[in-house]
Amino acid sequence: MYRCNKASQQLQKTTIYAQEHQTIMAQLNGITVHPDCHHFRGDLPCRPNKTDGYTCADCPVYAPVTSRILIIKLGAIGDVIRTTPLLRRLRQERPGCFITWLTLTPAILPQHEIEEILKFDFASALQLQAREFDVVINLDKEKEACALLNTIVAHEKFGYALRPADGVPWPVNELASHKYLTGVFDQLSLANTKPYVQEIFELCGFDFRGEEYVFDTHDDKGYDWSQLPAGPSPRIGLNTGCGDRWTTRLWSTAKWTALITKLQAAGYAPVLLGGEAEDARNCELNQATGAAYLGTFPLPQFINLMHQMHGIVTQVTMGMHISIALGKPTILMNNIFNPYEFDLYGRGQIVQPDKQCVCFYRGTCKLGGPGCMEDLPAEKVFEAVLESVPM
Incomplete structure (x- = not known):
């Protein structure tokens, strides 16, 4: 396994420097400063100072940081969403921790649940390399993410690094x-029976206990949804897309039409999403x-529109992760992925074509033709809705 002895030596030097620096900085011109506080910024007045006029010497909301954690999860958006259960466990295991998250899509993360959210760019990488963390977790195999793990000083590191010998x-x-x-091996991926969330928990040394996603519904924005179907009929969101990478997931317009007709006849209110x-x-x-x-x-x-639904029908895509994060009964249409990968938390069902898919993680069907998703009957999806979102 990869070991970084230079980083260990640098860690000792940095730790000594940080301790000395903090001792010096605790008093500036006779004024007490707490750089270890959750609220302290250093470049700007903190919020308690700005709103209430508090200073460090007698601040009633002083909250010392017990440990500093960096999560590197750059993308895609769905993978970022389904990594958020780690936040719950980290808060439990390390009360008072300060969490920094580096990602390509800051907007998808719950802004009020994470102390510092950084967009991955040169400026963010530069300042992270000058800091010290108690824990760094890198969940991406992209080389830039792995290289960053190599160069950041931390007491503990989890996930993936970059091998210096071969990159x-x-x-x-x-x-x-x-x-x-x-x-890296399709055979092992096909045989895997662990959901993604359990895998990343184990990667960090935790046992998975069913921790839910941490997510923002954006209810505070006050969006107007008066155009949505009203009344007692359960609204079923139909997320009709699947992205342009794995188009073998696509369900035809004729199949969606058949499902909508069945839902309407049964008294549901279908809502098209995308x-x-x-x-x-x-x-x-x-x-x-x-x-x-x-x-x-x-x-x-x-x-927030998805949050107005009583259930969601979706293929494996960003909408699926949002639905799970919102706690919605999710009817997941899957063909090319290992179904064990997805944890619906006991809400909803995974439905698959009647014909076994032979195109594992392939963007095009190697057999030609319309692909096996056309062997998923609308009736099968409809029955899953009936069971998961009763009238």
Whole structure:
């Protein structure tokens, strides 16, 4: 396994420097300063000072940081969302910790639950390399993320580093081996029976206890959803897209039409969901069936729209992760991925084509033709809705 002796030596030097520096900085011109406080900024007045005029000497909300943790999870958006259960366990195991999260998509993270959220760029990487952490967790195998783990000083490191000899991502310790190997051998990935969340918990040395996602519903924004179907009928969100990378997941317009017709006949209120890539399809489905379609929205508003649903039908995509994070009964249509990877937390069902898929993690069907998703009957998805979201 990769070991970074130079980082260990640098850690000792940095720790001594930080302790000496903090002792000096505790008094500036006779004024008490607490740089170890959760609220302290250093570049600007902290919020308690700005709003209440408190100073460090007698501050009633002084909250010393007990440990500093860095999570590196850059993307994709869905993977960032399903990493958030770690926050619950870290808070439990390390009360008073200060968590920094480095990502490509800061907007998707719960802003009030994480002390510091940084967008991955040169400026963020530069300042992180000059800091010291108690724990650094890197959950990405992208080389830039692995290289950053190599160069950041920390007492404990988890996840993936970059092997200096050949520049390939590599487990930083034995805990990361399982998750690492399922990502480099399809045979092991197919045989895996652990959900993603359990895998990343074990990678960090934790046992998974069913910790839920940490997510923002954006209810505080006051969005107007008066155009949504009202009344007693349960609203079923239909997330009709699947992105442009794994198009073998795509369900045809005819199948969606059949499902909508069945839902309407049973008394449900289907609501079409998606982004710009799904707009034309959703407009077509709206005109053909009368299912509600309100258009496309910025991400926070889209999340809050999904929060208005009583259940969600989706393929494996960002919408699936949002649905799980919102605690919605989720009917997940899956074909090319290992179904054990997804934990619905006991809400909803995973439905798969009647024909076994042979295109594991493939973006195009190697057999040609429309692909196995056309062997997933609308009736099968409809029955899953009936069971998961009763009338």
